[in-house]
Amino acid sequence: MNKHVGIGFRKDFGTEFIEGSALKPAFVEVAPENWIDVGGFWKKQFRKVAEQYPVYTHGLSLSIGSPDPLDWEFLKKVKSFLSEWDVKVYSEHLSYSKCDNAHLYDLLPIPFREDAVKHIAERIRQVQDFLGRKLVIEIVSYYTPVAAEMSEVEFINAILQEADCELLFDINNIYVNGFNHGYSPTEFIDQLDLSKVKYIHMAGHDQVSEDLIIDTHGQPIIDPVFDLFEYAISKLPHPVPVLLERDFNIPELAELQEEMNRLESICRNTWQHEHALKA
Amino acid sequence: MSTHLKPETYEQQSRLAAYCRNGEQPALDGITPNRIGHYRRLVFNVVKDALTRSYPLAVNLLEEEEWAILCNDFFEFHPCQDPQVWKMPEELISFVQQERAHLCEKYPHLLELLRFEWKEVEYYMMPDRDWPIASKTNEWQDAWSLNPESEVLSLEYPVHLKNARQISEEDHGSYYCLVFRHEQTGKVHFMNLSPFFAWLIATMLETPVSPKSLLPVIEAQFGISDEPMLREQISKFHQKLVSDRMIR
Ligand SMILES: [Fe+2]
Numbered sequence: 117m118n119k120h121v122g123i124g125f126r127k128d129f130g131t132e133f134i135e136g137s138a139l140k141p142a143f144v145e146v147a148p149e150n151w152i153d154v155g156g157f158w159k160k161q162f163r164k165v166a167e168q169y170p171v172y173t174h175g176l177s178l179s180i181g182s183p184d185p186l187d188w189e190f191l192k193k194v195k196s197f198l199s200e201w202d203v204k205v206y207s208e209h210l211s212y213s214k215c216d217n218a219h220l221y222d223l224l225p226i227p228f229r230e231d232a233v234k235h236i237a238e239r240i241r242q243v244q245d246f247l248g249r250k251l252v253i254e255i256v257s258y259y260t261p262v263a264a265e266m267s268e269v270e271f272i273n274a275i276l277q278e279a280d281c282e283l284l285f286d287i288n289n290i291y292v293n294g295f296n297h298g299y300s301p302t303e304f305i306d307q308l309d310l311s312k313v314k315y316i317h318m319a320g321h322d323q324v325s326e327d328l329i330i331d332t333h334g335q336p337i338i339d340p341v342f343d344l345f346e347y348a349i350s351k352l353p354h355p356v357p358v359l360l361e362r363d364f365n366i367p368e369l370a371e372l373q374e375e376m377n378r379l380e381s382i383c384r385n386t387w388q389h390e391h392a393l394k395a
Numbered sequence: 396m397s398t399h400l401k402p403e404t405y406e407q408q409s410r411l412a413a414y415c416r417n418g419e420q421p422a423l424d425g426i427t428p429n430r431i432g433h434y435r436r437l438v439f440n441v442v443k444d445a446l447t448r449s450y451p452l453a454v455n456l457l458e459e460e461e462w463a464i465l466c467n468d469f470f471e472f473h474p475c476q477d478p479q480v481w482k483m484p485e486e487l488i489s490f491v492q493q494e495r496a497h498l499c500e501k502y503p504h505l506l507e508l509l510r511f512e513w514k515e516v517e518y519y520m521m522p523d524r525d526w527p528i529a530s531k532t533n534e535w536q537d538a539w540s541l542n543p544e545s546e547v548l549s550l551e552y553p554v555h556l557k558n559a560r561q562i563s564e565e566d567h568g569s570y571y572c573l574v575f576r577h578e579q580t581g582k583v584h585f586m587n588l589s590p591f592f593a594w595l596i597a598t599m600l601e602t603p604v605s606p607k608s609l610l611p612v613i614e615a616q617f618g619i620s621d622e623p624m625l626r627e628q629i630s631k632f633h634q635k636l637v638s639d640r641m642i643r
Contacts, residue, residue: 157581227407
């Protein structure tokens with residue numbers, strides 16, 4: 117049984133996930149944006165999922181790195197969603213998806229700069245105060261830096277420090293970024309403030325050219341990312357929940373379960389002396 | 396804007412976002428030029444996919460190029476407001492109404508078709524509403540316990556009855572259609588209504604009243620005074636609504 121490994125719940129999983137037993141995660145993760153203000157058929161399905169599994173969340177539209185003001189009306193809805201479903205974790209992306217009063221619905225890279233650190237750290241603190249919980253921010257994959265004046269790892273550490281938030285450690289994103297920008301993922305991990313890690317993401321990706329990977333979440337996890345995962349979790353001060361993300365090209369659920377089992381066994385081997393994770 | 400963010404950093408962020416919307420090569424510092432295009436591609440695909448999924452009938456009505464240009468222009472010139480991407484396509488309707496006069500002229504039923512298609516998304520997804528308390532049901536003397544997840548649409552073109560490509564000016568007229576979400580399956584149903592039953596349902600959805608109590612109004616508005624015939628028609632209609640779970 118999986119104690120540590122959850123799955124990103126997709127509508128594509130259908131009733132097979134809810135009624136069948138092919139996929140048995142330790143928890144599920146959803147994007148609040150996909151479920152807020154939803155009734156009818158999907159609300160019923162969501163209720164069944166939430167009755168069976170602890171719910172974690174990974175938001176899409178907070179746009180914490182945006183120059184635009186925070187959207188408090190939206191945050192109110194997020195807050196009530198988190199409380200309605202007794203959500204364990206609210207995570208979001210360290211990127212921006214809204215600018216000049218227009219939503220873009222995808223994750224744009226933030227300039228790695230000192231002023232951006234201060235700006236974002238202040239916003240994270242405001243969100244944390246409002247929600248009454250820590251925000252767990254994710255290292256996102258990116259395809260080009262924009263107007264950087266510091267390194268990525270300096271940027272992330274500075275935000276963790278100033279915002280006093282937690283970190284979503286996406287191992288695949290670190291692998292993708294290392295590949296795309298020519299740095300060593302293990303050295304990156306060595307420099308990262310791992311005391312803030314609250315949660316881990318694992319996923320597959322698509323290599324589109326000799327020197328570029330696009331983070332599609334549409335393939336199985338590749339072996340080098342499993343290896344990096346093993347390396348990464350051996351350095352963590354304590355066990356954390358691990359999520360398998362699969363957003364496109366969804367295979368048979370049993371295949372996802374196999375990937376989860378492989379992650380789970382790595383967790384067990386690494387954390388065998390630790391207490392089992394409490395949901 | 397916060398006091399921390401410098402104008403030059405904001406400017407870089409703003410240029411990247413603008414590029415995603417208009418596709419014009421941006422002046423950005425320190426980028427890998429041959430990779431920046433992935434952002435425009437990925438962002439635009441999300442938006443076009445959401446629009447295409449919400450409006451399959453409109454996609455089918457318009458020429459392929461018209462739809463592509465519409466999606467492109469909508470994203471470039473309209474600042475999307477909804478943080479929930481599945482709600483965003485509703486914003487296309489007012490964009491078409493305000494900015495696409497030539498399309499509305501070429502396809503006089505386009506706006507109505509978009510509104511109609513959006514109703515399906517809206518009703519499928521919307522938060523649950525509470526049903527009125529069902530009491531004893533004599534369909535003549537009592538108010539009906541109508542599905543609160545329903546509405547009567549008044550239409551100028553039969554977008555609910557005919558393939559949109561086959562609708563012409565000759566079809567212009569008055570149509571009524573009941574939209575409701577099925578209590579059990581959650582599916583959205585559309586039911587063509589006569590003007591009389593459209594009025595009756597709309598009236599009863601507004602205030603729960605019995606058909607009997609509406610008799611004087613029915614006579615004044617529709618000139619119907621044959622009560623036995625009326626009772627029979629209403630009873631049949633009531634039965635149909637019960638079998639469709641429009642009435643509990
Ligand atoms: Fe992730």
